[in-house]
Amino acid sequence: MEREMILILDFGGQYKQLIARRVRECRVYCEIHPYTTALDQIREMRPKGIILTGGPNSVYDPESPSCSPDLFDLGIPVLGICYGSQLMAERLGGRVETAPVSEYGKTMVTIDRKDSALFCGVSEQTQTWMSHTDYIAKVPEGFVITAHTPVCPAAAMEDAGRRLYATQFHPEVTHSLEGTAMLRHFIMDICGCRGDWEMESFAQETIRALREKIGDDHVILGLSGGVDSSVAAALLSRAIGDHLHCVFVDHGLMRKNEGDEVEAIFGPGGNFDLDFTRVNAQDRFFIQLMGESDPEGKRSVIGAVFPQVFGDEARKFKGKVRYIAQGTIYPDVVESGDGGKGDVIKSHHNVGGLPIDLVRSLGFDETPIEPLRMLFKDEVRAVGLQLGIPRELVYRQPFPGPGLGVRIVGEITPMKVKIVQEADAIFREELAKAGVDTDLGQYFAALSNMRSVGVQGDHRTYGLAVILRAVLTSDFMTAEAAELPWPVLQTCMTRIINEVPGVNRVLYDITSKPPGTIELE
Numbered sequence: 001m002e003r004e005m006i007l008i009l010d011f012g013g014q015y016k017q018l019i020a021r022r023v024r025e026c027r028v029y030c031e032i033h034p035y036t037t038a039l040d041q042i043r044e045m046r047p048k049g050i051i052l053t054g055g056p057n058s059v060y061d062p063e064s065p066s067c068s069p070d071l072f073d074l075g076i077p078v079l080g081i082c083y084g085s086q087l088m089a090e091r092l093g094g095r096v097e098t099a100p101v102s103e104y105g106k107t108m109v110t111i112d113r114k115d116s117a118l119f120c121g122v123s124e125q126t127q128t129w130m131s132h133t134d135y136i137a138k139v140p141e142g143f144v145i146t147a148h149t150p151v152c153p154a155a156a157m158e159d160a161g162r163r164l165y166a167t168q169f170h171p172e173v174t175h176s177l178e179g180t181a182m183l184r185h186f187i188m189d190i191c192g193c194r195g196d197w198e199m200e201s202f203a204q205e206t207i208r209a210l211r212e213k214i215g216d217d218h219v220i221l222g223l224s225g226g227v228d229s230s231v232a233a234a235l236l237s238r239a240i241g242d243h244l245h246c247v248f249v250d251h252g253l254m255r256k257n258e259g260d261e262v263e264a265i266f267g268p269g270g271n272f273d274l275d276f277t278r279v280n281a282q283d284r285f286f287i288q289l290m291g292e293s294d295p296e297g298k299r300s301v302i303g304a305v306f307p308q309v310f311g312d313e314a315r316k317f318k319g320k321v322r323y324i325a326q327g328t329i330y331p332d333v334v335e336s337g338d339g340g341k342g343d344v345i346k347s348h349h350n351v352g353g354l355p356i357d358l359v360r361s362l363g364f365d366e367t368p369i370e371p372l373r374m375l376f377k378d379e380v381r382a383v384g385l386q387l388g389i390p391r392e393l394v395y396r397q398p399f400p401g402p403g404l405g406v407r408i409v410g411e412i413t414p415m416k417v418k419i420v421q422e423a424d425a426i427f428r429e430e431l432a433k434a435g436v437d438t439d440l441g442q443y444f445a446a447l448s449n450m451r452s453v454g455v456q457g458d459h460r461t462y463g464l465a466v467i468l469r470a471v472l473t474s475d476f477m478t479a480e481a482a483e484l485p486w487p488v489l490q491t492c493m494t495r496i497i498n499e500v501p502g503v504n505r506v507l508y509d510i511t512s513k514p515p516g517t518i519e520l521e
């Protein structure tokens, strides 16, 4: 049976990933494609429905992203959201105007047509999330207004006969309290999806497809011990067994005992039947990092040394290996499509992405194998559990590619790494003991470059300050510091100062993001 799919056409909206998440929550597969996707291509994809995202532009600006009016004649249901709704109105002969005031934030909407398939069971007054200045002043012929607000005459409109629907508000945002129900109505009732997207069949299908593609060839994978590369390794291992060669570069910037844990799971005698090599490259990284104290400088050293080390190992497989595999996941794909907009806050390095020149010189196929390319993080986790990866690894909090390198302010030395590892292990242990770890988005110890005076056992000390950080976040784009119980923080302080030599002060970071970032560097 053909897999049902919802196509999300991206007009530059900031919530496109959220829309995709909501669709997947209905167990329906979806893909985000740029608004420039040709109609023929769309026909070939055979989507069950199309969702037009929001976007920052005005539809009457000739430079703004647009679509052919024929998109609405494909016989496929369309839901336009925010900019997408205005585009639908404008393209089909309605009128969009600029309001004197913007409508922004939580907004009560009155549902005028309770019989609308989109609003079935939705309260007459429902809280939504708005973010617009332009509005639909006149709906196209054949459409009826199905909802309004005091300042927005057409908060929703539809031509049910043609299965065209539009909302000025954002149903995908959690502040739209009944938004998920509306999206579900669109996907299940209007588009007629059954909801057949599940991780068990994804895993089985992917394993079969990988076997078919790879045949008798060999594959190399950079394994970092993070969730994504671990799940990619598990899938490939099930598909091709010992034709998978995993290279784990231990850069010495892992958490306490982490290198050994990765080896225990993927190495000989572990949970998988694959060829595993651990490269202990700590010295190479430390030597190159010596004297470097600038955050971007450190990131670029780590980002440069990694492919050298990996490349040296991979060279041993030259002539044998055909493909390189990576644990790229869907948010990486979507984010990299955004290229070039906005300031670079931090240059992210994800283990696995190798420079193309290196890939060519190794004689590997230029297109990497990325079995998780279309999955969100929680879907990757579900696949991981299916494949027998231990729960602790699958639900591990995110760990940055440059590791503790971005948790040590200033120059990195082996001694400082040891301090952070020990302090972090204590912090994690105490949070788990207190049962508060599961509510947190991310939590860790970091090391400041501050030295201060203290007194321990009647002796003056001049030690380093450890920074504890615990944040609440759902998307890692914004975060707030968690209000950890004071006794837990006190226990951590006492243990860290008593047990970790060189530390005489413990600070708790209460900065939210923005203005801070989650990692310190």
Ligand code: XMP
Residues within 6 Å of the ligand: 346, 347, 348, 349, 350, 398, 399, 400, 401, 402, 406, 442, 476, 477, 513, 516, 517, 518, 519, 520, 521
């Ligand atoms: P920031 O510090 O930018 O972090 O607020 C947001 C999330 O990204 C993680 N992070 C990274 N992940 N490579 C990664 O794979 C990196 O270079 C990197 N830097 C930050 C961070 O742990 C948090 O989850």
